Amino acid sequence: MIYRTLGRTGAPVGVIGLGCEYLINQPASQIVSVVREALDAGVNYFDLFYAQPAIRDAYGEALAGRRHQVMVAGHLGASYQDGPDGQYARTRDLAVSEAYIHDLLRRLRTDYLDVLFLHNCDEPDDYEVVITRHRELAERFRQQGKARYLGFSSHTPATALRAVTSGAVEVLMFPIHLLEHAQEERTALLSACVEHNVGVVAMKPYAGGKILQEHASAAVTPVACLSYALAQFGVATVVPGAANLAQLRDALHYLDATAAERDFSPALRQLGAVGATSACVYCNHCLPCPVGIDIGAVTRALDLARRGAQEAARQAYARLATPASDCLQCGDCASRCPWHLDPPAAMAAAAALLE
Ligand code: SF4
Ligand code: SF4
Numbered sequence: 001m002i003y004r005t006l007g008r009t010g011a012p013v014g015v016i017g018l019g020c021e022y023l024i025n026q027p028a029s030q031i032v033s034v035v036r037e038a039l040d041a042g043v044n045y046f047d048l049f050y051a052q053p054a055i056r057d058a059y060g061e062a063l064a065g066r067r068h069q070v071m072v073a074g075h076l077g078a079s080y081q082d083g084p085d086g087q088y089a090r091t092r093d094l095a096v097s098e099a100y101i102h103d104l105l106r107r108l109r110t111d112y113l114d115v116l117f118l119h120n121c122d123e124p125d126d127y128e129v130v131i132t133r134h135r136e137l138a139e140r141f142r143q144q145g146k147a148r149y150l151g152f153s154s155h156t157p158a159t160a161l162r163a164v165t166s167g168a169v170e171v172l173m174f175p176i177h178l179l180e181h182a183q184e185e186r187t188a189l190l191s192a193c194v195e196h197n198v199g200v201v202a203m204k205p206y207a208g209g210k211i212l213q214e215h216a217s218a219a220v221t222p223v224a225c226l227s228y229a230l231a232q233f234g235v236a237t238v239v240p241g242a243a244n245l246a247q248l249r250d251a252l253h254y255l256d257a258t259a260a261e262r263d264f265s266p267a268l269r270q271l272g273a274v275g276a277t278s279a280c281v282y283c284n285h286c287l288p289c290p291v292g293i294d295i296g297a298v299t300r301a302l303d304l305a306r307r308g309a310q311e312a313a314r315q316a317y318a319r320l321a322t323p324a325s326d327c328l329q330c331g332d333c334a335s336r337c338p339w340h341l342d343p344p345a346a347m348a349a350a351a352a353l354l355e
Helices: 028-040 053-063 094-108 124-143 157-166 184-195 210-215 222-230 245-256 265-270 295-306 310-318 343-354
Strands: 003-005 012-014 045-047 071-076 078-080 088-090 113-118 147-153 171-175 199-203 235-239
Touching: 003 235, 012 235, 028 053, 028 245, 045 199, 045 235, 053 094, 071 078, 071 094, 071 124, 071 147, 078 094, 094 113, 094 124, 113 124, 113 171, 124 147, 124 157, 147 157, 157 171, 157 184, 171 184, 184 199, 210 222, 210 295, 222 235, 222 245, 222 265, 295 310, 295 343, 310 343
Parallel strands: 045 071, 071 113, 113 147, 147 171, 171 199, 199 235
Antiparallel strands: 003 012, 078 088
């Protein structure tokens, strides 16, 4: 493993960390084996924003006896809705937020988190709430010894910049991938992170899988994506998702990759015509849906179908518990999409194409 310092926390973190998005709903044994192999490879930074009990319990089992070797990041403001689908839900309810941190500590079999993120904050109004009320609660966790460092997770450069320059947080979690190369606002944000010594955790290095699904080539590889993220200002670690050991090993290959494999300039050239994110990255930040639609998964199936992979799209779609045709067109999800996409329109398109 190669280690970098995580901003002014001073903590050494492996350049390859692990996100949890692809591990959701995987069997516990699979989660445990992925986390343990990551540990054996020297991964020491694990982000765990999901609140579903199963993934938290599996992480607790995987980290048993090794908790002291790693940094674990939890998110204040991440919860989930009980019920058959158990969907992720962002919350600004302080009591609910607090309860989910206690739940995380208990299921991880630990009494502290290394980084406690103010979770998923993009809009100016929400920033005012989060940087006051949630931060106060986060500071209380820190005073109680239950959190070592405070972080801020966001998808919006202007909002993230406010947090970084406020002096309130030591870590920023932000999406960094090839498709958003050279965006001026992002560059300014990352420069500010360097200036304020805020450690950057790069999330979504594959743009929710889109880069590899749509552009994979000899140039566009997991190593190139990770190498790109790690080359940006202020980035200490990148947290790719890995649904299984094969995907984890693809990411860990960064560590013994050749200079040519790490050279992401051919990937940039190949993707040169692709601009800012204007399409879904399947992150499900737009949940919860009142009828239980897995919006990210439906949109992923829709994109597959639109790219001509009809059979794979139909198979993926058939596995979903709630069809897109159940969509009420209420628009709640659209207001929560960090990229201001139109998921109700995607639901209508999916229903037309896949049902
Ligand atoms: S618009 Fe449709 S998909 Fe979006 S939250 Fe409402 S019911 Fe769910
Ligand atoms: S519509 Fe937006 S929030 Fe929802 S899954 Fe897609 S990118 Fe994420």
